[in-house]
Amino acid sequence: MKILVPIKRVVDYNVKIRVKSDQSGVDLANVKMSVNPFDEIAVEEAVRLKEAGKATEIVAVTIGPEKAQEQLRTAMAVGADRGILVQTDQPIDLGGVEPLAVAKTLKAIIEKESPDLVIMGKQSIDDDSNQTGQMLAALLGWAQGTFASKLEIEDSSAKVTREIDGGLETISVNLPAIVTTDLRLNEPRYAKLPDIMKAKKKQLDVLDPSELGFSYEPRLNVVSVSEPEERKGGIKVASVDELIEKLKNEAKVI
Amino acid sequence: MSILILAEHDGKELSPVTLNVIGAATKIGGDIHILVCGKDCDSIAQAAASISSVSKVIKADNEVLEHHLAENIAPIIVDLAKDYTHVLAPATTFGKNILPRAAALLDVQQISDIIVIEDAETFKRPVYAGNAIATVKSSDSIKLITVRGTNFDPVEAAGGSASVEEYSVTASQDLSSFVSAELSESERPELTSAKVVVSGGRGVGSEEKFELIEQLADKLGGAVGASRAAVDAGYVPNDYQVGQTGKVVAPELYIAVGISGAIQHLAGMKDSKVIVAINRDEDAPIFSVADYGLVADLFDAVPELIEKL
Numbered sequence: 294m295k296i297l298v299p300i301k302r303v304v305d306y307n308v309k310i311r312v313k314s315d316q317s318g319v320d321l322a323n324v325k326m327s328v329n330p331f332d333e334i335a336v337e338e339a340v341r342l343k344e345a346g347k348a349t350e351i352v353a354v355t356i357g358p359e360k361a362q363e364q365l366r367t368a369m370a371v372g373a374d375r376g377i378l379v380q381t382d383q384p385i386d387l388g389g390v391e392p393l394a395v396a397k398t399l400k401a402i403i404e405k406e407s408p409d410l411v412i413m414g415k416q417s418i419d420d421d422s423n424q425t426g427q428m429l430a431a432l433l434g435w436a437q438g439t440f441a442s443k444l445e446i447e448d449s450s451a452k453v454t455r456e457i458d459g460g461l462e463t464i465s466v467n468l469p470a471i472v473t474t475d476l477r478l479n480e481p482r483y484a485k486l487p488d489i490m491k492a493k494k495k496q497l498d499v500l501d502p503s504e505l506g507f508s509y510e511p512r513l514n515v516v517s518v519s520e521p522e523e524r525k526g527g528i529k530v531a532s533v534d535e536l537i538e539k540l541k542n543e544a545k546v547i
Numbered sequence: 548m549s550i551l552i553l554a555e556h557d558g559k560e561l562s563p564v565t566l567n568v569i570g571a572a573t574k575i576g577g578d579i580h581i582l583v584c585g586k587d588c589d590s591i592a593q594a595a596a597s598i599s600s601v602s603k604v605i606k607a608d609n610e611v612l613e614h615h616l617a618e619n620i621a622p623i624i625v626d627l628a629k630d631y632t633h634v635l636a637p638a639t640t641f642g643k644n645i646l647p648r649a650a651a652l653l654d655v656q657q658i659s660d661i662i663v664i665e666d667a668e669t670f671k672r673p674v675y676a677g678n679a680i681a682t683v684k685s686s687d688s689i690k691l692i693t694v695r696g697t698n699f700d701p702v703e704a705a706g707g708s709a710s711v712e713e714y715s716v717t718a719s720q721d722l723s724s725f726v727s728a729e730l731s732e733s734e735r736p737e738l739t740s741a742k743v744v745v746s747g748g749r750g751v752g753s754e755e756k757f758e759l760i761e762q763l764a765d766k767l768g769g770a771v772g773a774s775r776a777a778v779d780a781g782y783v784p785n786d787y788q789v790g791q792t793g794k795v796v797a798p799e800l801y802i803a804v805g806i807s808g809a810i811q812h813l814a815g816m817k818d819s820k821v822i823v824a825i826n827r828d829e830d831a832p833i834f835s836v837a838d839y840g841l842v843a844d845l846f847d848a849v850p851e852l853i854e855k856l
């Protein structure tokens with residue numbers, strides 16, 4: 294079984310981002326970039342399937358700037374066999390390459406690669422859209438198992454346990470399918486130094502979007518990006534009694 | 548303007564968030580139609596028809612729709628969408644699962660999780676865990692949108708008298724099928740619409756000790772939430788998670804107990820009216836958003852609070 298894992302280069306989750314003063318976007322100059330955390334979980338799941346003898350090859354794909362090769366190398370250090378970068382200088386967080394365009398690009402790659410399973414993050418922590426997996430499944434006419442906290446491969450299908458608002462739901466999806474990961478699917482490993490070195494020698498192909506027939510014209514015009522309303526911190530209370538008094542008489546919420 | 552809203556329900560009742568989505572639709576303006584998909588969902592369709600500001604209900608009643616599989620519902624939306632300027636769904640796991648599938652089939656770039664409607668084409672949505680707010684204008688002829696319920700007032704559940712139209716479901720896919728569900732049962736109010744939410748974090752320490760959080764919530768008639776760390780550690784089920792990638796809540800009163808206040812957690816609760824934090828680390832970031840902070844060991848403060856309330 295061949296698994297395709299789309300990944301994205303995003304601001305590291307520990308970074309406190311800053312909005313650009315001209316409100317044109319988020320300042321990404323000199324901030325730490327990482328593999329989107331949900332995509333790390335996707336790579337890990339694919340690697341575990343390979344270790345369990347269920348998968349034979351893992352291909353990591355990303356759409357982004359030249360530097361997104363770093364994220365592909367990270368995925369390869371953890372166990373992806375090779376990487377594909379669809380290189381673009383369009384922004385990939387806001388007002389550039391949007392989820393629908395990503396889904397279309399991935400579809401084109403999937404038609405060449407013919408994977409049996411695609412595992413990808415449920416959302417990227419920059420634009421927080423939570424759309425690409427569902428869109429890709431739609432474009433391919435495949436089943437989707439979104440927000441997965443458990444994945445069991447059977448012969449020609451997979452059982453996916455999904456984290457939903459009411460609890461958990463298990464569905465069965467015919468393969469090939471798209472599975473999107475939630476936080477509890479697994480705990481991703483860290484790459485070991487020798488594997489990081491080995492990953493440098495793995496195959497990494499760079500494609501131009503035009504080779505696949507795409508130019509990235511956003512459908513959503515980002516009019517502005519602004520700071521959220523700052524929530525002012527309040528006071529510290531000295532005791533439980535004072536807390537109750539404040540909640541009753543000042544905030545009037547109990 | 549004409550708006551189609553995908554109603555969320557559990558097979559028995561309409562989810563309250565549907566009323567908030569309709570509230571959002573009234574801000575866009577125009578005719579509001581509700582799509583109810585399910586099996587034996589007539590009573591839900593009738594309930595939808597009696598919501599104020601709804602002018603038509605479209606009922607797709609078929610056994611293949613019982614479990615709300617996206618593969619079955621998305622084609623119905625696609626089929627209906629050409630008659631509408633907007634298609635709205637709640638930004639819940641239900642709406643997030645289905646709507647993008649329909650959007651791709653319609654070749655529309657969906658707008659996720661809107662919090663403000665500027666005009667019929669322009670919307671505000673949080674990005675980067677709510678640390679930035681993007682204003683986006685759509686050039687698609689049909690707009691597909693998921694709505695963050697907590698940012699829009701609900702409409703009245705009564706007062707309407709819409710007609711109910713049947714939609715006949717023609718084809719079923721055999722791409723996916725339902726196997727089982729393990730739903731949390733609770734007498735407590737639903738997390739995203741509760742007036743009071745008490746959440747516990749890693750500081751609570753264990754599943755057993757999480758009972759303290761539950762007791763406090765019960766004392767206040769509130770819902771129970773949690774941080775990701777508490778869910779990952781198995782203290783509570785996944786559906787308790789509040790945050791960027793969990794549920795978004797905005798109650799009158801949010802009490803965070805043993806939660807440090809990571810940005811991913813704040814993304815899900817910083818619109819609460821009053822925030823209380825109980826944490827023994829006086830430098831915990833949660834205090835920077837708390838109206839009332841109590842620096843204390845939770846195992847002293849919470850029992851005392853329960854006793855004195």
Ligand SMILES: Cc1cc2nc3c(=O)[nH]c(=O)nc-3n(C[C@H](O)[C@H](O)[C@H](O)COP(=O)(O)OP(=O)(O)OC[C@H]3O[C@@H](n4cnc5c(N)ncnc54)[C@H](O)[C@@H]3O)c2cc1C
Binds near residue numbers: 306331789805806
């Ligand atoms: C992709 C991604 C998505 C995420 N999504 C979410 C999300 O949706 N929601 C979410 O919550 N997190 C999310 N996180 C995780 C987030 O970054 C934090 O790791 C998490 O919120 C921390 O949980 P916590 O505050 O309970 O634990 P900690 O950060 O460990 O904090 C525990 C706190 O308890 C206090 N404490 C300990 N013992 C006591 C005591 N006896 N009395 C009083 N105080 C005590 C400590 O002082 C500390 O402040 C996400 C992370 C990633 C990478």
